[in-house]
Every structure is written in C-alpha cells, then in structure tokens.
Amino acid sequence: MYCINCGVKLADTEKKCPLCGTVVYHPDIKRPEARPLYPNNRTPKPQTNPKVINGFFIIMLLIPMLICFLADLKRDGNLDWFGYAAGGLLLGYIAIALPMWFKRPNPVIFVPCNFAAILLYLLYINHTLDSNWFMSFAFPVVGGFGLIVCAMVALMRYVRRGALYIFGGGFIAFGGFMLLVEFLLDITFGIPFIAWSVYPLIAFVLLGGGLIYLAINKSARESMERKLFF
C-alpha cells in the first residue's frame, strides 16, 4: 500500500503514514494483518521496586496498628477494641497490598481470599461479642455475595467476548441475592420478610435482562454504541 498524500510505500503494519499522518485506507484492498513493530503502548510501566512498595505498605499497616494497640492499652490496661481495628487494617492490607507481592496477581485467586478474610473477621467479631448472627446471617450473606462476585471475576478472566452476558447474569443474581438478604434478616433479627427487597430485585432483573438482550441482539447493541460512545 502507498500513502495517497506523500506516495511512500507503507509496511503492512502502518495504519497511518509515518511521514505525513494520512490515514491508510483503500476501499478495494484488504490489507493483511501484520504484527506492529512495537507494542501499542505509549507509556512504559514505571520502574518501581516491588520490595520498596511492599515495605511501604507494611510500615503503613504497622504504624496505625501500634498506635491503636498503645491507645487501647493506655485507657484501662486491657485490650478492648484493638482486635477490631487490627482486623480492619489487615483486611485492607489483604485487599490492596497482598497482590503486589506477586508479579502477575490472579484475581481468580485473590478475590476469594478477600471474601474468606472478611468471613474470618466477622467470625472473630461474632465470637468476641458472644453473638450468634454469624452462621445464620453473616456467613450466608458474605458467602453468597462472594460466590456471585467470584463467578463473575472467573468468567471475565477466562471467557472471551462474554462481558454483556456475564454482567447481565450477575445483575440478575444480585437481584435474587437481595431477596436472600431480606430473608436472612427475618430469620436472624426478626425483621419482616418481603418489604423492600422486591424493588432492587426488579431493578437488577431489568438491568441484567437489558444487558442480555443487548448481547443477543446485534442491531440493538450497535444502536446503543452509536448513541453512547464517548
């Protein structure tokens, strides 16, 4: 292919003429796919030492933990609320800093780890307060929510071109999950069932159904793209 403006012969990799910037296009010629000379990434990754970042996060974790420990201890010589604060900080660390220890953190592994950590934290609170809401409420709610999120994350990572189906299905599942939450609230805390959960259920089902409709119907999808592109 030649540039129609400056006449230079262009390699198959070029979408624009490197000399004059004219877009390469010919209605009758289909150009063969060619691998670009360099990756299409304008900004290289910053060269930061992961050990330095991880060290920074550990210090950021330890300093508030130490402050909480001393503050709690100084009040009456006992540790009352330190465990909650430390657990919260650890949750934050697991969610943000732990994946940075790995070169290519896989969300399919780290997202379930986060939910498991939340469950452990809630179990600790339940145990410390001598309550009995963990098994009947916290475990099924966090577990159910985690199951939906983990399934979506795994599907997004391993299934190609299915984002609309995955999000559509996910939204519908969240709608159903709302019913479950209200039902569990009824069982555990005696709040009457079927009061509010129908509204988010309808909204999520409509949203999810709409996305699945767009996934199935190509012309509707194109029409939406045309109207919503930015």
Place this chain on the structure above:
Amino acid sequence: MTKKIKKPLPWLRLDNAAKIYPAARRSNWSNVFRQSVTLYEDIDTDVLRSALKVTVKRFPSIAARLRKGLFWYYLQQVESPPEIREEQSYPLIFMNNREMRRCAFRVIVYHNRIAVEFFHSLTDGTGALIFLKNLVAEYLEQKYGISVPFEHGVLDRQKKPSAEEMEDSFLKYAGKVPGSRRSADAWRKAVEPMSDGFLSLTCFNIPIKDVLDLAHKHKVTVTVFMSAVMMKALLNWQAENVHNIRARKRIKLLIPVNLRQIFPSKSLRNFALYTVPELDPRLGDYEFDEICRVIQHTMGLEITAKHMSSMIAKNVNDEINPLVRLIPLPLKNLVMKAVFESVGERKSCLTLSNLGLVKLPDIMGQYIQRMDFILGVQASAPYNCGMISYGDTIYLNFIRNVRDAELERHFYAVLQQMGITATVESNRN
C-alpha cells in the same frame, strides 16, 4: 570451618570516549543505543536466558554495571545476567542511575526479536554488534542444536577474553601532537520535545541494490551516498524554515568512524571517533553531486591514521593531565557536562551512524530475518539516525522526540527524487 571469601568481581576503568557519557547524563536522558536481531521464529525466553548466561561471561567489559569512585566512574562485571524483559513500549526507554548501577545494558524480547540496549560507556556500535552476534549464535546453538563456526565476529564463548579485547585502544594509538576541536556551530531547529518522553521511530527499508547502483553512479560509497541524502534533506528542511539565505547556518552531519579499520585494534570497548562534513548554505544551493564530493573529500582528509591519532591525543591529554585526575568526581562531572553542552552536541545537526553490511556465518543466516540499529536522541537535539544493512536491505532508523516527522519527509523526498523506493514503518499505530 573456614569461611569462604568471595572474590570481588573484576573492574575496569572507563575508556577515553566512555568517560564523557556518565557525566553528560540528564535527569531524563542518557546515551543509550539499541541493536536488534529479528528471527523467523518466536524467541524462547528460557533458552535465551541460558544463552545470555554463557555470553555475559565471555564479555566482561560489556556485561557490566557503572559504579562511582572518588575520582572516576568505573565498570564492574555483573555477577549474573540481567532479567530478560518484554518489550513494553517505545525503544530506548530512559535508563536511570539506579538501573545503570545494577547493569548498564538490557536484553528485551518482542515476539521474534531480540534487542540489546547498551549504555554507550560499555562499548561502541562495533563492540555491541559482536556481543549481539555471539548472544544470537549461542541462542541458536542451544535452541536448534546447530554448530556456529567462529567467524565474522562470532567468537569461542568458552574461551576467556583476551587482553586485547579489554584494552583502551585510545591510550595505545594516541599521537604525540594533539589536534584541535575548534569548529563552528551547526543549524538546529528549535523544537519542544514531547512531554511524555515518547520516542518516535521511523524505519526506512531500502533495497541495497538501488542504493549501490546510484552510489556507484556518483562514484562514492554507500555511507557517503546516504550521508549526502541526509545532508540534502537537512538543507531543504532549513530552507523551508529559514527563508533569508544569509541567516542560514551550517549543515553538519556527525559520521562516526570505526577506528578498528585504521588501527589494528581488537578492542571490544569504545574505539570510534567521528568526522563532521559540513555545508554552508549561505554560499548558495548545492547539487547532490557536490554534496557527495564535500563528504567524500572531508572523509578522505580526516579519516587517516595521522589525523585520527592527533584527535585521540587531544582527548587523551585531557584525561591523563594529573590536575584533571585529582579533581573529585562531582566537580569533574560539572566540568565535563559543561564541555559536552557547549562543544559536544552543538557542532552537528545529527548523527548518522552506519554499521555497514552485517556478515554472519551462513548457518546463522537462515534463522535471521532482519537487523536494526537504533541510536538514542541527542540530549538537546530532536533527531538521530542509525543504519545497518542485512541481506539485501538497508534498515535506516530515524528516532525523534518531537511530534512532526519533518526531517523524515524531506529525507524521503530526496530518496524519491533519486528514484529510490523505500518501505516505511514506525512505532506509532
């Protein structure tokens, strides 16, 4: 139990030419260049890692890191080869001080391409090419089980490096009478570099036969011919920007000269100087043949053992002056940086470095598709140009840190006028 004492790794003084590069560095610029080989098949990174391990041991002066002494920088052999990187973005991404302290060269893989980027203090284009040839030879031997003969720069990698390879040939071949560095400033278009540091690469693939035929017609070599094309393009570019002929400045092209062709050196360190043909556009328009003659005669006059040894003597005299040697490194850096800014780069519009036609053992040829040589941009000028020939093609890589491809357009226009068809490719898509 006796404690095993770890022997410190060997170290080397920087050669005469290498001394300026660490001092001339800026916060966003260092003098780095790249050579690459593109194979027909994708690169097996594990095999390349193993090949690199063997190769770095053979080239202790190149596989090195830059360290700081009290009075001078020095090179120290790296303990282990650097991690092989994947190509991330544009070539010759800024090499910062921390990286140089760890290892002053990089090995980068992109599908079927092996690229090595060298900080210029390690070696020059010729030394780098030998390193790359040996790395690729070792890779091909390990990957395909072939046996590559020791010819055309491929060395026995099991042997220890000879003293000749490690020597600073500048000190050996310096003349007795120093030459002069005095010369006029060159024209440079004032341009603002791109804020994100992106380096645009434009590669012209030119059939070698077309260039050879025309070069023979003008009775010059390929280097002279391509330099003439570049100078003509620079003249046209200046004419487009500066309409008043009296206000035009000299067009000067820096052409590196491999001193191993003049002196019997086998050094794998820096051993290159340069010649700078110049044209004064105020004197009138230049015909292409006229430009060829200017370059040819300048090269003929300057690329002689006597002239080059006097130029070497000038550089070496500064280095061996006892007063200069006793100045602490931070002060020396300040002075060297000032010298580099005032006389180093301002004396030419850009560099056109030609590594020539690469010869390889026949058995390697069947695995190799192309080769590239990319210079980094200069510290204060937007362009540079590296050229290498492999097979039946010249690969001429322009690099720039500004948006517009003005010089490339003028360069192509001159080629087009000469009847040469070039295929062009870039890293902007």
